[in-house]
Amino acid sequence: MxxxxxxxxxxxxxxxxxxxxxxxxxxLSSTGKGENHNIKLGLDLAGGVSITYQVMDDNPTDEEMSDTVYKLQKRIESYSTEAQVYKQGDDRITVEIPGVTDANEILEELGTPGSLEFRDPDGNVCLTGDDVETAKAVAQTNKMGSTEYVVDLKFNEEGTKKFSDLTSAHVGEVCPIVYDEQTISMPRVNEAITGGSAQISGMSSYEEAETLASNIRIGSLSLTLQELQSEVVGAQLxxxxxxxxxxxxxxxxxxxxxxxxxxxxxxxxxxxxxxxxxxxxxxxxxxxxxxxxxxxxxxxxxxxxxxxxxxxxxxxxxxxxxxxxxxxxxxxxxxxxxxxxxxxxxxxxxxxxxxxxxxxxxxxxxxxxxxxxxxxxxxxxxxxxxxxxxxxxxxxxxxxxxAKFYGKSKERKVISFVSKRHVFYIISLAIIAAGFIGMGVNKANGKGALNLSLEFVGGTSTTADFGKNYTLSEIDSEIVPKIQEVVGSGEIQTQKIQNSTQIVFKTRNLDLDEREALNQTLADNFGVDEKTISSNTISSTISSEMTSDAVWAVVIATICMLIYIWFRFNDIRFATSAILALVHDVLVVLTCYSLLRISVGSTFIACMLTIIGYSINDTIVVFDRIRETLKNARTQDEATLKEIADKSINQTISRSINTSLTTFVMVFLLWLLGVTSIRDFALPLMVGIVSGTYSSICIATNLWFSFHKLGSKKAKKK
Known part of the structure; x- marks a missing residue:
């Protein structure tokens, strides 16, 4: 050049x-200030719209409520992946959507949740909203050159088969779409549709198409809901x-x-x-x-x-x-x-x-x-x-x-990490064992193995009108300590209702006496009129289905990573060692949560996912150097493999430390400067970074060597 x-x-x-x-x-300067050029923030950083629905069905079961919450969660993810849905009391469901300031607009777009059915000409139900994956309004140009408004439908796997059977059997006939026992569309089947997607035509305007699409999107719920109230809520953090x-x-x-x-x-x-x-x-x-x-x-x-x-x-x-x-x-x-x-x-x-x-x-x-x-x-x-x-x-x-502008690679004494592998194994097992013992002791004392947050276990939501517009910092310093005198030192989430002097407090589940004591405390210390105070039992915002989704996602991701590493390194021992090192880091961070009683909420999931990504990347770098050195090795006996392992670790150790140091400093500053909830997130993340570096240097490569040694012994016995 x-x-x-x-x-x-x-x-x-x-x-x-x-x-x-x-x-x-x-x-960045406009983010969080509501200006045009800003990043959309979640409920925890910017607040949003809160909509409470009343279940219209009589005596809904827990299973029906849970199913409705989960399906509603999946429906509103089109607005934001960070939206929250949870049960309030026995027959209410609250939806919180971040980054939105117009509740009426959301209600209009979302529609009223109800039951949706696709029927044949005789009135028999052939599909329900459960079988629909997506539905959206589209304006398109027809063969005559004029604009027509249609609804594009896409069915899931089971719905594809059902819709294929329905349309194949009734070509030329009208098959009604019924929403809450009211016919909302009468489309005619022009041909058998087997590809899993379809169009409903005949709408006079885009608004009519969007209304139909909205009803179809929201129509797979197990229960019929009616809007009870809606409000704009402030940020949680x-x-x-x-x-x-x-x-x-x-x-x-x-x-x-x-x-x-x-x-x-x-x-x-x-x-x-x-x-x-x-x-x-x-x-x-x-x-x-x-x-x-x-x-x-x-x-x-x-x-x-x-x-x-x-x-x-x-x-x-x-x-x-x-x-x-x-x-x-x-x-x-x-x-x-x-x-x-x-x-x-x-x-x-x-x-x-x-x-x-x-x-x-x-x-x-x-x-x-x-x-x-x-x-x-x-x-x-x-x-x-x-x-x-x-x-x-x-x-x-x-x-x-x-060369002076690029520095020199210093010769370092080669440290034998492999010869000390049993010491490293013992240290890791001791730390992990301490975590499980801590969880056992906590459970025996009635505290729970882990300190699960309200996002996992639910609790009581108390809304009170203070007649004064408090800032979040004032709420944390003045009001929260008084509430803790009643409910204890556990987690308390606070949220302001915009353009109002009302504040929402979410605490552990309170019994009747504790609710009355809390009402009295707010009245005595802040002059709150007890008539303005309302409280409800709320379910977790992280449902069991969402937790199951997260777990399965991690399991599938781990399997995919294992297959990729196996394929790229052409040796299952590399893949197995990397995954075991990853599991090691997750368990070490779990020990941190257990012993320090850090609140386990949505940030716990994020923390674990971060550690998984960081750990696997760190380990791959060391394995890449081993793979490169193995190509030039004349033999692969135990002594040679040990030398290669030690040499590879020593060659990459400065890289591991340097990368970990820079990442650790970023997280440490987040912990040092952040608010309480951010600190609860940053602390275990720092532990995970240290653990990820340790496992890459002291565990992963040693496991690879141990598996090689074990394989050699079995081969000799044969």
Whole structure:
């Protein structure tokens, strides 16, 4: 590359970065303030619309209520993956949708939930709303060139077969669609429809098509619901959570930039510019794709920032090694990027597989986490493999050609980690055992194995009119301590109702005496009129079905990662060791939750998912070096494998520590500056980062060696 071209590339990248930074500053400055150019925030960060429905059926069973809650949750995910649905009392259901300020608009779009049936001409029910996957209004141009309004239907697997049977048997006949015993459409079957999708035509306007589509979307519920009340509620964490998260991110990025430049010199400058491009691109993509950002989403971004740094660290470590071997700087740069490619791709693809499965199979906060993580992974690979590469080449072209600008790979004494593997196994087993023992002791004392939050166990919701507009910080410092005197020191969630002096408090389940005591406390200390106080028992916002979705998503993602690693490394021992190291890290973090009694809520799921993504990526880097060294090994006896394992760990240990340090600092700042709920999320995440680094260095590779040794012994016996 010529010097003039190098200058042009540097200038172009800096101009693009300046433009992206300006755009990101506009987006971030308006986020949380309700302006046009802002990122959509979840209930925990910005609040939204709360709609309470009354069940019209007599004596609904728990099973019917649970089924309706889950199906309603799946329906409203079209508005936001972070929407919450939970049971209130015995016959009410509350829906909370973030990022919305007009309750009437949502009610109009959502429609009134009821029962939907597709019938044959004789009135027999052939399909229900359960069989419909999606329904949306579409304006299209017909063969005559005029606009017509239709509803596009897509059925699930079972619905596809039922609809095929219905249309095949009644070609030319009218098959009514009935909603709450009222016929809402009389479509004529023109032909047998077997492909799983169909169109309902004949609507006079787009609004009529949208109303029909809305009724079909919401018509699979087990119970009939009627709107009882709707209101706009404030954020659960408040604007302070946004500002502290941004402060932590800004300080963290500055630290990362200083560290990278100090450690990797001119290559660190390239990485810092690329990281700037990455960070501003993340903001732009989240805004453009209308992703709802919540606390779990922030976790996905933090993890992807760590992985963006990690890719650069892998590349620069390789460049240093090539320079140390006597190659020219130019050759070392090209070879370094080439040799780092497999580790970067394998590490990021395994995490991307997990994100994809979680996005498809998960629900609620799991989807939000998966989306932000996937965006971050794709952008991190782009900036590391494309932007950083162009920058390093350009810097070389403008004059940074001396090896002194890239640093030297220092010769270190090889530490034998393999010979100490049994010590590491014992340490890990002791920590994990402590966690299970702690859970057993807690359960025996009636506290519960884990400190489950209201999101998992439900509780009591109390609404009171204070006649004064309190800020969230005032609520936390003045009102919450008085409530704790009645309900104890357990979790208390607070939420303001917009344009009102009413505040909602969610606590553990209170009996009648405790409710009366709480009412009296609010009246005595804050002058609240007891007539304005209402309380209801609420179910968990994370239903058993949602938990099951999350668990299955993680299981499927783990299996997919195992298969990918097995395929890429052509050795089941690599895959098994990586997954066991991943399980190790999850159990270590679970120990943290158990012993420190940290509240287990939606952020718990996000934390565990973050650790899974981080752990697998860290391990893959070490395994990639083992795979590379094995190709050149003449023999694969026990002594050789031990030497290869130790050498690979030592060659990648600086990368593991550097990446973990930068990621740890990002999370530590979030813990240091954040509000209480963010700290409860950041603390176990820090434990997971340390555990992930430890397992990659001390557990995963040692397991791989142990499996090899065990296989050799079995082969000798035969």
């Amino acid at each position: 010529k010097k003039s071209r190098g200058i042009a590339i540097l200038a172009a990248v800096l101009i693009i970065l300046a433009g992206l930074a300006y755009s990101a500053s506009i987006i 408040g604007s302070e959570a946004i500002s502290t998260a941004l402060q932590a991110a800004a300080i963290g990025l500055i630290f990362v930039a200083v560290f990278m430049i100090a450690y990797y010199w001119i290559a660190g400058v390239a990485a810092t510019i690329a990281l700037g491009v990455y960070s501003t691109l993340v903001v732009a993509i989240i805004y453009l794709f209308d992703v709802t950002l919540t606390l779990p989403g922030i976790a996905g971004i933090i993890l992807s920032i760590g992985m963006a740094v990690d890719a650069n660290v892998i590349i620069f470590a390789r460049i240093r090694e090539e320079i140390a071997s006597g190659k020219t700087v130019r050759t070392s740069i090209e070879t370094g990027f080439k040799k780092a490619l497999s580790a970067i791709l394998d590490g990021n693809i395994t995490t991307l597989i997990a994100a994809a499965v979680l996005g498809i199979k998960g629900s609620g906060t799991v989807k939000g986490f998966a989306y932000t993580l996937a965006i971050g992974i794709i952008l991190s690979m782009f900036t590391a493999l494309i932007v950083t590469r162009f920058l390093v080449r350009a810097l070389y072209a403008v004059g940074f050609k001396d």
